[in-house]
Amino acid sequence: MARTSAVRPRLRYWFDNTMTRGTPALIGWLSLICLAIVVPVSALLVWADTGRPTTLQNQLAEIWKNVSTAFKLGGAVGTPVFVALSILLALVGLFFASSLVGLIAAGVNRKILDLRQGRSMVLEDHHTVVLGWSEQVYPVIKELAEANANQRRSSIAILAPKDKVEMEELIRARVPSTGRTRVICRTGSPVDPADIERVNPQGARAVIVLTPGGEDGDADIVKTLLAVTKSPGMQDRPQHLLAAVQDVRNRDAARLAAGAGACVLSIDDIAARLIVQTCRQPGLSVVYTDLLTYEDNEFYITPEPKLAGRTYAEALMSYATSSVIGLRRADGTLELNPPSETRIHEGDEIVAISWDDDTIVLSDHRWTIDRAAIVTPAPRPARPERTLMLGWNRRATTVITELDQYVADGSVIDVVAREPELAETVRTVPRGRGALTAEFRIGDVTEPDVLRGLDLASYDHVIVLSDDADGTMGLRADNRTLVTLLQLRSIAGGMGRALPVVAELTDDRNRALAPISESDDFIVSDKLISLLMTQVSENRNLADLFEYLFRAQGSEIYLKPARDYVVLEREMDFYTVVESARLQGHSAIGYRRLSEAAQPPMYGIHLNPDKTGRLRFGEGDSVIVMAGS
Known part of the structure; x- marks a missing residue:
């Protein structure tokens, strides 16, 4: 028994060594195994045949025929030379047929592998090209599919350094339905012009470059923009490129790489301004999210020749189901919320918020203003404000700089973060204005004792910023943000008043997990940037509009107390609200109900209401207006 167990490993070792010699060894073993089976079975077939030959020679001839039939060798019987030549001819034919089948199989397998790896060309036309892969890809696909829902045929071509099948599975998991829009994934490098050619950028209506994130993310974006502009056939073509850099200092380089006509946004710049605006106006992020998606109201720039010669005040009242916010002059100049007496000239276009482009129609409704419901707001002298910033990331300095442009002299911002070296940076x-004083305090914002020692009521x-102490802003940062919000909610319960909190999240799915109150708001910057780029990809004229909105100078969206415009608890239509806002130099576009402020998905926001509908406002309700800063 012991001897048998010793022989078996040696036989296996010898067999393995012969197999390593390659194809000849494989053919040899296959032939031996086949012969060991075919020859005995062929002999048994002759023996089992009742009409078998009686002589040994004839029996051997029948066995040979059976073996030849199994091996496709023809089975010729004759002189040894004749048999040898027939075997040689059969072997040559067998080799040729086997080689042909092998080559065809290998070619088919290679083609299938190329297709699965996303190596084939995209022959779509008038499609949208998406270069790169990040969390931004999902809202981009979702919004493009929504925008093209009324199109018979539309497509999105994605090029990313990721497996094609993996990309398709991830998209199906996060965006289960894309309607009539076909999503085509290709594997390749977005910084390689040859790979970019695979998604046919020449025939695309727009090329969107996603933000990869990380320390070298902006450098990758610049390289991708250069690769697009240098790819064959793109040099002399008008570019409709869209990209977003993280650091505003890299925007000029990205714009230079993208060329004329491209739209390059700064994520940190826009996110910081939204954080500042929203922290002083809870609900503003919902307003922007609603305006940037294709599911509800959107921005439109449309001609209306019938309004030529009329004033902006008349335009405000000319639409029952659309809200006018400005004008786009014939020379391309944008004027948001211009003075009421501004004249509309031939070739000017109306900038409006509406449900769809076909709902921007002049109304023949005979409206009547309830003058008794209109009030003049009491003057409120500016007073110093106290702001608390919990956490720190690369956007924090921009937030402080932007906040300084809004607050009154003597205002203070206290920053609490874990890194002691930030003290000098904060100070x-x-x-620019010097109205804001910044102070720093060391502490972990997830610790309840740290938060209790801050006198939150003051x-x-x-x-609450998404903390990037570990160098990235991702799932771990959102976990810390959610813990901080829970601690704040627990402490605020004993304060006797609402604590207005705006929190920054990196993943929109975490918003559903966050504790919500009527004074809370959330900024998901990656999602908002994705929505913004999608809007511009569909209508490049919106680029100037968004550039105008997300800057500190000029008009922007505000949520102001309803009591500053109309008498509370009095029934009226929205025409009266629009007129009251106009008298103050504002353009009314909606309202917010305090009683619904904690109810998703709109959190009390009602944009572009039908002006003929009856409504009344209560204490704490707001009117959403476009107004000067």
Whole structure:
């Protein structure tokens, strides 16, 4: 028994060594195994045949025929030379047929592998090209599919350094239905012009470059933009490129790489401004999210020749189901919320918020203003504000700089973060007006003792930033943000007043997990940037509009107390609200119900209401207006 167990490993070792010699060894073993089976079975077939030959020679001839038939060797019988030549001819034919089948199989397998790896060309036309892969890809696909829902045929071509099948599975998991829009994934490098050619950028109506994130993310974006502009056939073609850099300092380089006509946004810049605006106006992020998606109201720029010669005040009242917010002059100049007496000239276009482009129609409704419901707001002298910033990331300095442009002299922002080396950075953040004083305190914002020691009741606004102490802003940062919000909610329960909190999240799915109150708001910057780029990809004229909206100067969206416009608890239509806002130099576009402020998905926001509908406002309700800063 022991001897048998010793022989078996040696036989296996010898067999393995012969197999390593390659194809000849494989053919040899296959032939031996086949012969060991075919020859005995052929002999048994002759023996089992009742009409078998009686002589040994004839029996051997029949066995040979059976063996030849199994091996496709023809089975010729004759002289040894004749048999040898027939075997040689049969072997040559067998080799040729086997080689042909092998080559065909290998070619088919290679083609299938190329297709599965996303190596084939995209022959779509008038499609949208998406270069790169990040969390931004899902809202981009979702919104493009929604925008093209009324199109018979539309497509999105994605090129990313990721497996094609994996991309398709991830998209199906996060965007289960894309309607009539076909999503085509290709594997390749977005910084390689040859790979970019595979998604046919020449025939695309727009090329969107996603933000990869990380320390070298902006450098990758610049390289991708250069690769697009240098790819064959793109040099002399008008570019409709869209990209978003993380650091505003890299925007000029990206714009230079993208060329004329491209739209390059700064994520940190826009996110910081939204955080500042939203911390002082809870609900503003919902307004922007609603305006940037294709599911509800959107921005439109449309001609209306019938309004030529009329004033902006008349235009405000000319639409029952659309809200006018400005004008786009014939020379391309944009004027949001211009003075009421501004004249509309031939070739000017109306900038409006509406459900769809076919709902921007002049109304023949005979409206009547309830003058008794209109009020003049009491003057409120500007007072210093106290703001608390919990956490720190690369956007924090921009938030402080932007906040300085809004607050009154003597205002204070206290920053609490884990890194002691930030103390000097906080004190030296550039502040143009110098109205804001910044102070720093060391502490972990997820610790309840740290938060209890901050005298939260003394602050007018609280900002919770997505902490990037570990170098990235991702799932771990959102976990810390959610813990901080829970701690704040627990402490605020004993304060006797609402604590206005705006929190920054990196993943929109975490918004559903966050504790919500009527004074809370959330900024998901990656999602908002994705929505913004999608809007511009569909209508490049919106690029100037968004550039105008997301800057500190000029008009922007505000949520102001309803009591500053109309008498509370009095029934009226929205025409009266629009007229009251106009008298103050504002353009009314909606309202917010305090009683619905904690109810998703709109959190009390009602944009572009039908002006003929009856409504009344209560204490704490707001009117949403376009107004100067």
